[in-house]
Amino acid sequence: DTAVSQTPKYLxxxxxxxxxxxxxxxxxxxxxxxxxxxxxxFLKIMFSYNNKELIINETVPNRFSPKSPxxxxxxxxxxxxxxxxxxxxxxxxxxxxxEQYFGPGTRLTVT
Amino acid sequence: xxxVEQHPSTLSVQEGDSAVIKCTYSDSASNYFPWYKQELGKRxxxxxxxxxxxxxxxxxxxxxxxxxxxxxxxxxIxxxxxxxxxxxxxxxxxxxxQxxxxxxxxxxxxxP
Numbered sequence: 001d002t003a004v005s006q007t008p009k010y011l012x013x014x015x016x017x018x019x020x021x022x023x024x025x026x027x028x029x030x031x032x033x034x035x036x037x038x039x040x041x042f043l044k045i046m047f048s049y050n051n052k053e054l055i056i057n058e059t060v061p062n063r064f065s066p067k068s069p070x071x072x073x074x075x076x077x078x079x080x081x082x083x084x085x086x087x088x089x090x091x092x093x094x095x096x097x098x099e100q101y102f103g104p105g106t107r108l109t110v111t
Numbered sequence: 112x113x114x115v116e117q118h119p120s121t122l123s124v125q126e127g128d129s130a131v132i133k134c135t136y137s138d139s140a141s142n143y144f145p146w147y148k149q150e151l152g153k154r155x156x157x158x159x160x161x162x163x164x165x166x167x168x169x170x171x172x173x174x175x176x177x178x179x180x181x182x183x184x185x186x187x188i189x190x191x192x193x194x195x196x197x198x199x200x201x202x203x204x205x206x207x208x209q210x211x212x213x214x215x216x217x218x219x220x221x222x223p
Contacts, residue, residue, distance in 0.1 A: 102154040
């Protein structure tokens with residue numbers, strides 16, 4: 001019954017590996033987002049998709065590639081992981097100008 | 112683009128006292144101002160929001176005020192309780208824009 005879900009919750013991997021995080025929402029929203037929250041708790045938007053179309057791409061290294069197979073799903077693939085990629089990644093959905101609903105987060109640790 | 116400044120970064124108050132967190136925004140076209148609460152290890156969750164056509168909004172112990180002229184908005188929590196301890200984020204969005212811009216967060220600690 002969860003509104004926004006993402007998997008996995010924890011991800012521990014080595015530098016240089018490629019990993020994916022999946023996100024799904026059942027709220028019927030047209031827009032989905034990926035945020036990165038670093039150790040200082042700053043919430044920074046990375047990407048936004050509206051109905052499968054990329055709307056926002058915030059100076060994120062091209063090792064990060066979002067993919068939206070349909071408007072209920074937005075996945076994040078990361079190539080060649082680096083130590084600085086360690087963070088909590090939140091997926092969210094909402095309609096612009098209204099509340100955004102966040103997923104539970106994926107804590108990524110790169111060793 | 113829009114910029115949101117949030118103060119203080121940390122706030123410690125005695126249980127039962129009030130807490131106030133302030134944010135300023137840069138773009139006068141901003142028209143939606145939500146506040147999110149993030150408990151340790153959890154997701155951010157909306158606790159209250161306000162639109163630019165309203166000056167104040169209240170929900171039990173929490174209230175938000177908006178001063179459009181000065182471009183600032185504040186979160187007020189009265190009769191604080193230990194469960195109010197969390198990180199609070201303000202945010203704003205420019206009318207018609209897609210991006211919600213967050214403040215830097217305030218870590219609120221309620222001392223028993």
